[in-house]
Amino acid sequence: MVRPSPVKYSEREEMAANGNALVSLAANCGTGRNGLAKIHTEKKAEGICHDDSSPPVKAQTIDELHSLQKKKSAPTTPVNGIQGPFTALSEEERHKQQLQSISATLASLTRETGPNVVKGDPAKQSETPRISHVSHHHVTPTISVSDSSLKFTHILYNLSPAELFEQAIKYEKGSFITSSGALATLSGAKTGRSPKDKRVVRDQTTEDELWWGNGSPNIEMDEQTFLVNRERAVDYLNSLDKVFINDQFLNWDPENRIKVRIVSARAYHSLFMHNMCIRPTPEELENFGTPDFTIYNAGQFPCNRYTHYMTSSTSIDLNLDRREMVILGTQYAGEMKKGLFSVMHYLMPKRQLLSLHSGCNMGKDGDVALFFGLSGTGKTTLSTDHNRYLIGDDEHCWSDNGVSNIEGGCYAKCIDLSREKEPDIWNAIKFGTVLENVVFDEHTREVDYTDKSVTENTRAAYPIEYIPNAKIPCVAPHPKNVILLACDAFGVLPPVSKLSLPQTMYHFISGYTALVAGTEEGIKEPQATFSACFGAAFIMLHPTKYAAMLSAKMQKHGATGWLVNTGWSGGRYGSGSRIKLAYTQKIIDAIHSGSLLKANYKTTEVFGLEIPTEVEGVPSEILEPMNTWSDKKAFKETLLKLAGLFKKNFEVFLNHKIGKDNKLTEEIVAAGPIF
Ligand SMILES: Nc1ncnc2c1ncn2[C@@H]1O[C@H](COP(=O)(O)OP(=O)(O)O)[C@@H](O)[C@H]1O
Ligand SMILES: C=C(OP(=O)(O)O)C(=O)O
Numbered sequence: 001m002v003r004p005s006p007v008k009y010s011e012r013e014e015m016a017a018n019g020n021a022l023v024s025l026a027a028n029c030g031t032g033r034n035g036l037a038k039i040h041t042e043k044k045a046e047g048i049c050h051d052d053s054s055p056p057v058k059a060q061t062i063d064e065l066h067s068l069q070k071k072k073s074a075p076t077t078p079v080n081g082i083q084g085p086f087t088a089l090s091e092e093e094r095h096k097q098q099l100q101s102i103s104a105t106l107a108s109l110t111r112e113t114g115p116n117v118v119k120g121d122p123a124k125q126s127e128t129p130r131i132s133h134v135s136h137h138h139v140t141p142t143i144s145v146s147d148s149s150l151k152f153t154h155i156l157y158n159l160s161p162a163e164l165f166e167q168a169i170k171y172e173k174g175s176f177i178t179s180s181g182a183l184a185t186l187s188g189a190k191t192g193r194s195p196k197d198k199r200v201v202r203d204q205t206t207e208d209e210l211w212w213g214n215g216s217p218n219i220e221m222d223e224q225t226f227l228v229n230r231e232r233a234v235d236y237l238n239s240l241d242k243v244f245i246n247d248q249f250l251n252w253d254p255e256n257r258i259k260v261r262i263v264s265a266r267a268y269h270s271l272f273m274h275n276m277c278i279r280p281t282p283e284e285l286e287n288f289g290t291p292d293f294t295i296y297n298a299g300q301f302p303c304n305r306y307t308h309y310m311t312s313s314t315s316i317d318l319n320l321d322r323r324e325m326v327i328l329g330t331q332y333a334g335e336m337k338k339g340l341f342s343v344m345h346y347l348m349p350k351r352q353l354l355s356l357h358s359g360c361n362m363g364k365d366g367d368v369a370l371f372f373g374l375s376g377t378g379k380t381t382l383s384t385d386h387n388r389y390l391i392g393d394d395e396h397c398w399s400d401n402g403v404s405n406i407e408g409g410c411y412a413k414c415i416d417l418s419r420e421k422e423p424d425i426w427n428a429i430k431f432g433t434v435l436e437n438v439v440f441d442e443h444t445r446e447v448d449y450t451d452k453s454v455t456e457n458t459r460a461a462y463p464i465e466y467i468p469n470a471k472i473p474c475v476a477p478h479p480k481n482v483i484l485l486a487c488d489a490f491g492v493l494p495p496v497s498k499l500s501l502p503q504t505m506y507h508f509i510s511g512y513t514a515l516v517a518g519t520e521e522g523i524k525e526p527q528a529t530f531s532a533c534f535g536a537a538f539i540m541l542h543p544t545k546y547a548a549m550l551s552a553k554m555q556k557h558g559a560t561g562w563l564v565n566t567g568w569s570g571g572r573y574g575s576g577s578r579i580k581l582a583y584t585q586k587i588i589d590a591i592h593s594g595s596l597l598k599a600n601y602k603t604t605e606v607f608g609l610e611i612p613t614e615v616e617g618v619p620s621e622i623l624e625p626m627n628t629w630s631d632k633k634a635f636k637e638t639l640l641k642l643a644g645l646f647k648k649n650f651e652v653f654l655n656h657k658i659g660k661d662n663k664l665t666e667e668i669v670a671a672g673p674i675f
């Protein structure tokens, strides 16, 4: 009698798992007592039964099978063997150092210890070594004095977009995949920045260096209060099951690159910053070391209103000396992006680099344009131009070597977005992109971009390479054109004017626009705003410092200034309408090509702006706003009203010198409206 060879327990399991283990009738193998042929499994040469319809699964258990689904990713390029401070270390040692650095980042300042940190998702078994809390001093505390030091904090370190998508969908209410594959999310009660809750530590250094007082965005706080809020944020973050850590870069100029670490509680925030900052290669991440700046985003948790200086439950706190930022009481992700921009507005001018709230693109022949403007005036829309290379949509530096983007992504407004008018932005809204506060069909998950139910300030954050003609690395030569965008709700500024250098400086310092609803809390309809350097909310030094640098650079590199009104035409907000995007794009095309420089010009009354009589593709009658107003008297009154607002706004700058040149200062003051 031929017996089936003994099958080991695990092999039986494997066969059961396969569900189709082959059994054969052994016709010639003797019979059982009832005469039926005995069933036995086929014999393999090695004596192991097998299923020859498919090779066996290389797992011993179901858990093991599932573990096979995922493999460890290998570095894309070999880690260099000789150079670098970390190369002598084993992988394990490097891991330990990384965890120590993160533990130090999350250290409580009062208990003087960092938390016990462990890498990986708490929902899974921890894959990597744990590290006990790191003491700030070189003595390790002998007894744990608080419950927090008994607990491990799980660190989700530089997760990929796919992992962050899963984290968001699994654990964050209000996260969904849209029909185009983007992650739709809600930013909570705040759907715009909170400039009144942004504070900067005033200490001996910043006292002298920063711009304080009337008009300044830097609302002061003291070091002690900062530490109270920092402790609150750190304690909150450490109390969670897991926190996200992003280690990334700012600035594509390699000589002036800044290392940033973002600690956050939401996958949404981690993915947003993954998209917006420059993404390190695996090797750059290996050698990341100590960050230059750290954000503690505890946005779900409020600040304590009994804390000195606090006027609401939201607080965004910047400490330049500690190189740290704390966010409490707002989940609007733009606070992180623009908070870091403020830091760059401090660090870069210290190195003689001009930081700019501008978009930037470059033509096929290397002609570079900057687009300055406040929120919603068209930086992102107009710099994303299918016929030109995109350098960046919002934040740049201008150094002696040219222009570099600070960021690694774009943050586009989505309200009324259409595939026809803005195809590149439309197509960028796909897997990997974060879509904030949009409304979609509950079944099809098609986004309705016209829906303002959550907010008017709906946004998409995507990596810059999602725009097909982005130039990587995001650096460009010196600009040829400096375009100042103003969305004029009064409808009296011309669609385009050519500016002299003093006029460029006058309008740059004034920073006029009609703030479009939504980006700042509480703004429900457009209203006239003056924001120095087209970004007063983010500048740290006095506006004249940036203006002097811009004027010197424009002069040195022969750049031409332009004022483009992307706002109202044919009447003010309410009676006229916003100038067609297609017309603005034709105007911008004519600036880039150089044809507008050669046009015929006439000078307007009051503002003394040089306006072209013709622009290809644009109806000539709209080039002079008065033509488009049926009520000429109302036009004149509105023009004078706006001129008065400009004049009043500029008064605070009259006693300030711009650069070392007295003559320039006088010329700039004289370049404003005359009436
Ligand atoms: N003539 C125009 N020029 C520029 N943008 C326009 C125009 N008309 C409408 N828009 C819309 O205005 C918004 C400009 O926003 P965006 O480019 O994101 O501004 P910024 O980047 O300066 O904050 C977009 O939603 C765009 O579609
Ligand atoms: C995100 C912002 O920038 P912008 O509207 O200029 O793109 C903002 O101002 O909050």
Ligand SMILES: [Ca+2]
Pocket (backbone or CB within 6 Å): 357, 374, 375, 394
């Ligand atoms: Ca902006």
Ligand SMILES: [Mn+2]
Pocket (backbone or CB within 6 Å): 376, 379, 380, 393, 394, 411, 412, 413
């Ligand atoms: Mn923008």
